[in-house]
Amino acid sequence: MSLIKSSYMGLPKLGFGTIWIGGRRWPVNNASYVRPGREEVTRALDTVARAGIRMIDTAHGYCDAEFELKEYFKANPGFAASSFITTKLGEWVNPDTYESVAQCSERDLYRSVMMSLHYLGRIDVLYFHKPLDQDVLANAGIRETIEWMLLNGFIMNCGLSASKAEVLETLMSRGLIWPYFVQTSYDVYSDRYDLIERLYDMGKKIVINGPSRLRKEETPEAIFKKLMANPKVHFVLTGTRHHLDENIGYCQET
Ligand SMILES: NC(=O)c1ccc[n+]([C@@H]2O[C@H](COP(=O)([O-])OP(=O)(O)OC[C@H]3O[C@@H](n4cnc5c(N)ncnc54)[C@H](OP(=O)(O)O)[C@@H]3O)[C@@H](O)[C@H]2O)c1
Numbered sequence: 001m002s003l004i005k006s007s008y009m010g011l012p013k014l015g016f017g018t019i020w021i022g023g024r025r026w027p028v029n030n031a032s033y034v035r036p037g038r039e040e041v042t043r044a045l046d047t048v049a050r051a052g053i054r055m056i057d058t059a060h061g062y063c064d065a066e067f068e069l070k071e072y073f074k075a076n077p078g079f080a081a082s083s084f085i086t087t088k089l090g091e092w093v094n095p096d097t098y099e100s101v102a103q104c105s106e107r108d109l110y111r112s113v114m115m116s117l118h119y120l121g122r123i124d125v126l127y128f129h130k131p132l133d134q135d136v137l138a139n140a141g142i143r144e145t146i147e148w149m150l151l152n153g154f155i156m157n158c159g160l161s162a163s164k165a166e167v168l169e170t171l172m173s174r175g176l177i178w179p180y181f182v183q184t185s186y187d188v189y190s191d192r193y194d195l196i197e198r199l200y201d202m203g204k205k206i207v208i209n210g211p212s213r214l215r216k217e218e219t220p221e222a223i224f225k226k227l228m229a230n231p232k233v234h235f236v237l238t239g240t241r242h243h244l245d246e247n248i249g250y251c252q253e254t
Helices: 038-051 065-075 077-082 106-120 140-151 165-173 186-191 193-201 220-229 244-250
Strands: 014-017 055-057 084-089 091-093 100-102 125-129 158-161 181-185 205-209 235-238
Touching (some): 014 038, 065 077, 125 181, 181 186, 186 205, 220 244
Parallel strands (some): 014 055, 084 125, 125 158
8 A cells, every 4th residue: 555645746745764773762761772783774674665655864963873774775776766865964962872962063064964965875855953052044154055055966955853832933933944844843733733834834844753752642543644634744754663564554545
């Protein structure tokens, strides 16, 4: 059975998030996290590829996730060529302590994009991670560099990733939502749907992450089905390690 399609480029609406594959503890408070071996990563990505998922969401801050993708892409060039690859910059994580630092100067932007390109081969969306912490969207030098990267084909689109409603609200009030893609959390979707509608009316492409994080009032099935049916949501990411087949099933055409 095929996956429900997004109105954006007819891509499947379900995307795969890769935080756990590269050694970054996920979920963040999961003290029993153990880094997966190459076999487990390959199995998960084989399932992703077979199901027809094409949006692969990663980040420079997900420890070795980009490197793991590089190895998989090398062995599966057809999948690499048909994937829609999104990554993020601006968060640097210590793989031993999981301590995270938000930092994005112009130099970090070049460094991060060149490393991501080396690993991934292509960047369909480059998101700013934690954009408010660094006031990065108000920085004229950063914006010029992004324009230059877009014009010269280093990146295909730019986005911002903000999981909290307050961050989105502040960025909106300051007129700083110039990136085309906006990734936000299911918490924002659920608690502040007005923000999703405003972003949609601004013409943004909306990506929702974390649909299955612990919620007593809704099942993952109900959440995925609701998001799949909403045309204002362009993509939904799952970053599951143990429920992949199940979540894929919720996002298939009936
Ligand atoms: N930019 C950001 O700030 C940000 C923040 C969060 C996420 N993301 C991106 O979005 C991706 C998706 O987010 P996510 O990992 O939070 O997605 P998710 O699919 O909602 O997974 C979150 C948690 O829910 C559990 N889960 C998933 N499906 C389930 C099901 N059917 N039944 C019961 N439990 C289930 C998972 O456990 P198991 O792993 O044990 O299956 C996992 O612990 C990430 O991988 C990342 O790429 C970005």
